[in-house]
Amino acid sequence: MATIKIVLRKNVKADGTYPLAIRYTYNRKTFYTYLEHSVRLIDWDERTQRVKKSYPNATRFNNLLAKAVADFNDKLLERETNNADTSVDAMRSAMVTAKENTFFRQAAIYCDQLRKTGKSNQLSTDQPRINRFKEFLGSDQISFSEITPTLLKKFTVHLKHTRNVTDRTIVNHLVVIRTIYNRGIAAGVVDHKYYPFGKGKITIKFPDSLKIGLSADEVKLVENAELSANENHARNLWLISFYFAGMRISDVFRLKWSDFQNDRLYYAMGKNQKAGSLKIPDKALRILNQYPKSNTHDLVFHDLASLLDLSKSYAVQIRIKTRTKSCNEYLKEIAKRVGIKKPLTMHIARHTFGNLSGDKIPIQLLQKLYRHTSITTTIGYQGNFIHQDADEALDAVLRMN
Structure with a gap:
């Protein structure tokens, strides 16, 4: 007959605690499943297989132990019901498989894949x-x-209420959980019937976010400001982003001289690999002329030049994140100096192009300029900057009074 018991193992850890494990015995053979928790001898009641009241949060911890035993019993009962092998070796294998199929095991696999594919920005936000x-x-x-x-x-x-985070941040947490859950379903480690998302369950909807760009006058303040060398470089990057229809800063850093052919810029956006070309505005050309070509690399800007291999996307993304943060600090100082009250960051260049394009450019053309895969994305994005109809409607109502 099989017996299941929680025991305190005798291999003491460096902090003076002893690891807890579930001991499974069958036909005089035994194996241990460690619970990744350890307690002091003085806090353990061997007879009841529970921690004593002296242990912090004893009730909650004992509930956790009871659940661990219940889960093991469920696994044993499932195998017995299906006339499957319940020997020590079979149960050991089953428990190892069960550990592989937990949410956080799949989360670890997900994070490892982000790391291997060079998605450092996503990893740095999803892991926390x-x-x-x-x-x-x-x-x-x-x-x-x-x-x-x-x-x-x-x-x-x-x-x-405990973390005091925004609604947008809460949604981002749920999106990560949903992503890992979907991966678990695709890997066959969980049945879709348990899926907690969807109609009548947890629905994920991003709250509207306020996107504010600079006005034309504020752009001129940035263009004409007297700046130090480092500030000038940050401004140049911002303006190149703006002049090329709100190019993402990650793509600005990656610009190469070979991307410029016949007075046009040819590049594929890093986020979705959408390719296209744009004419080189005179203002952009004046900035490009400030950067001499190098004999050691083809990059227009020096920010990534210290990296020996630009194909190592993880290292590239880390470097881009560092340089963006540094440039944003300079932009913050520039805004303060010229009297701009709005936030001024690298990404605001994209919002600024959206703000100034407003109702002036057909939505299909904006989709091409933004390199959006779906026109729905463009409509949603540009909706932050189109105000004419609403303004005219407001004026019409007020003129009636």
Whole structure:
């Protein structure tokens, strides 16, 4: 007959605690499944297989231990019901597989793939979100089926009232959880029937975000400001982004002299690989002429020149993130100096182009300039900057009074 028991292993750790494990015995053979928790001898009650009241958050911890035993029993019962092997070797293999199929195991695989594919920006934002979910749970051993709509609602309340984060940030946390859940379904480690997202469950909707660009007069203030060398370089990058229809700063850093042919710029946007070309405005040409060509690399700007291999996308993204942060600091000082009250960052160049294009450019042409894959994205984006109809409607109403 099989027996299942929580025991305190005797291999003491450096902090003086002892690891806890589930001991499974069958036909006089035994194996241990470690629970990734350890306690002091003085806090452990061997007879009841529980921690004593002296242990911090004893009730919650004992519930966690009871759940671990219940999960093991469920796995054993499932195998017995299906007339599957319940020997020590078979159960050991089953428990190893179960650990591989937990949410955080799949999360680790997801993060590792982000790292290997060079998506450092996404990794640097998604990893902390995964960690916050783990902190909320107080454990890294949760199955996909346990992630219910009720649990996720509690998590959103926790983020809002304990972490004091914005609604947009809460949605970003849910998106990461949904992404990993979808990957778990695709990998066959969880049944879609447990999916906690969708109609009548957890729905994800991004709140509207306010996008504000500079006015034409404010752009002139930036163009005409007297600046130091480092400030001038940051301004040049910002203006190149603006002059080339709100080019993303990551693509500005990657610009090469070979991208410029026959008075046009040819490049594919890094985010979605949408290719196209643009004429070189005279203002952009005057900036480009400030940067002599190098004998060692083809880059227009020097910011990535220290990297020996630009094909290593992870290192490139890390460098871009660092340089963007540094340039944003200079832009902040420029804004203060010329009296611009709005935020001035590299990404604001894209918003500024949207603001100044307003109702002036057909939406299909804007889609081409922005390199959006879907025109729906362009419509949603440009909606932040089109005000004419609403303004005229407001004036019409007010003229009636």
